[in-house]
Amino acid sequence: MKVKIVDVAKEANVSVATVSRVVNNIPLVNEETKERVLEAIKKTGYKPNAIARSLKIQKTNTLGIMIPDITNPFYTEMVRGAEDVCGIYNYNIILSNTDFDHEKEQNSLGVLVEKQCDGIIYVGKHLTDELRDDLIDAPSEIVLGCVPDESGQLSGVLIDNEAAAYDLTIECLKMGHTKFAIFYDEYKEGYINQKRLQGIKKALGEWNVELDDDLVYFGSQSTLGGYHMMEEALASGREFTNVFCFNDQIALGAMRAAEDNGKVIPDDVSICGFNNFWIAEWTRPQITTVGQPMYDIGAIATRMLIKMCEKEERETKTVFVPYEMLMRNSVKNLKSE
Template identity: 45%
Template sequence: MATSIKDVAREAGVSIATVSRVLNDIDVVNEETKKKVVDAIKKLGYRPNIVARSLKTQRTKTIGILVPDISSQFYPEVVRGAEDVSNIYDYNVILCNSDFDGEKEKEYLKVLKEKMVDGVLYMSSSLQDETLDLINELDLKTVLVETKDKEGTLPSVIIDNVKATYDATKYLLDKGLKNIGYIGMEKEALNAWAERYNGYEKALKEANVKVDENLTFFKSLKANTGYEGINEILSSGKKLDGLVCGSDEVAMGAINALRDKGIKVPEDVKVIGFNNISVAELFYPKITTVAQPMYDMGSVAMRMLIKIINQKPIDQAHYVLEHELIERESCK
């Protein structure tokens, strides 16, 4: 027979109401009594009825995490940071993968609302107005990770993507390179990935180097985009001596395409990636990259969201974490 809340109360020598207060983390219970209840719960192996508890408290201790591409090495590391924090505070996680599909994102938001999640960590491939309107309509407590909405209405945890690719491009310019290409996401997209092109463009303009559209290619952050991009750039007949990529996967595809053309990295073309996923250091040549603090982005965002859920003040609404340019063999 399953253990009930009455059994816990009897074992701890307290009322059912006191056990309920401990389970719902209501502060009026003193530490000594709380310990008696917790010890009784452990001894009896009691597990509260989550459905009944959520109907009473309107809380499920569950958080939804929405990512655009779980196959990317970037997002699992962010999720790991978020989940580690959620475990500390006894929250469960529901993970949703949108596959870069805006309609799928909206459907998942509706599903998470139906599941009565307490909040959502939202990593979006595109922050369309109608999606933001849906978040407001559903009244979902939401923290953005990696991307910030244009009005800054939702709390967020990001890096300065413009500054990051500016630093990467300037690094190549300082090496005396002039024919620097860029391969990444469409520059018109409403997300952090599009901002990376802006940093590249800004660095070139400051150095009085003409931005040559023949040296740019926009599609996705996958490795095949890097491969296709190099073939497209080289087919224009333009000289290429440096390349900034929107992700490490793009850099890997680009390096493979250059290798297939008999072009050496870094001797002929120096290549910089973005994110610092683990494979970047194992690839040949090891990839110079802009490192995002992936784990910290997830953990900071989750701490912020849990504070918001519990109606506690947050130190700031928008966190901009530090990036780092890591030099490896692809630029030496």
């Protein structure tokens, strides 16, 4: 039988109120009785029941995190960041994979709310209006990751995707590239795709460089997806010297497909990734990419969320975290020939 507060109260010859006070470290308990209670706790092996406590105080100290797929290293890092700050503040995380599936997202949200999560982090590559409204209506506090609420009602933390894609494009233009292919995510209209595309187009516009729309692919966000997109691009017979990939996994697949078709990277074709998944440093050539502070995004979002849960902060804001240009050797400098 599990021992409960009343058992230790009996053991220590005090009321349950007193036991509760010492368990929760509320002062104004006589030192001597405190000792007695502590002893009784040890003797009985009492462990407080957090569920009962939560019901009473209307706070669970648990956060929900809705994430497309924990298996994607990008999201994994975010979860780790979230977990680590939860550890500091004494919170726990309930994990929920949503697979970019709108129905699963709704379900997840429902469950996390039912389980009375104090706060919920929503991570995705696009926030539909419908889900945004549900999030706003939810009784839990909400912070978004990687995607903003453009209506300004929900807080979020992410990088400026447009600026990052712009910067990367400029770098490639400077190195003499003018023929580009793009291997992006299959969720074509998704927020992240769109922002990055805008960034690329802005840079190209400034340099008066045309983008061949037939070389813009929206494929599966995986190494195999990257492989296939490169095969298609090559088969199209269209000319390109550089490809922008949605992430480093796609870039790796693209590299392999190019190699399997007799191309040398970066001499025959240059490749850019995104995110700086650790593998990007270990490929040969190393992948030029945009470093996104994935761990930090998770950590910052969580810290914001916890502050909201503890009512220290009520203002909603979108935090843009810095990204980093990592020019490595999968992109050739055509100017130095």
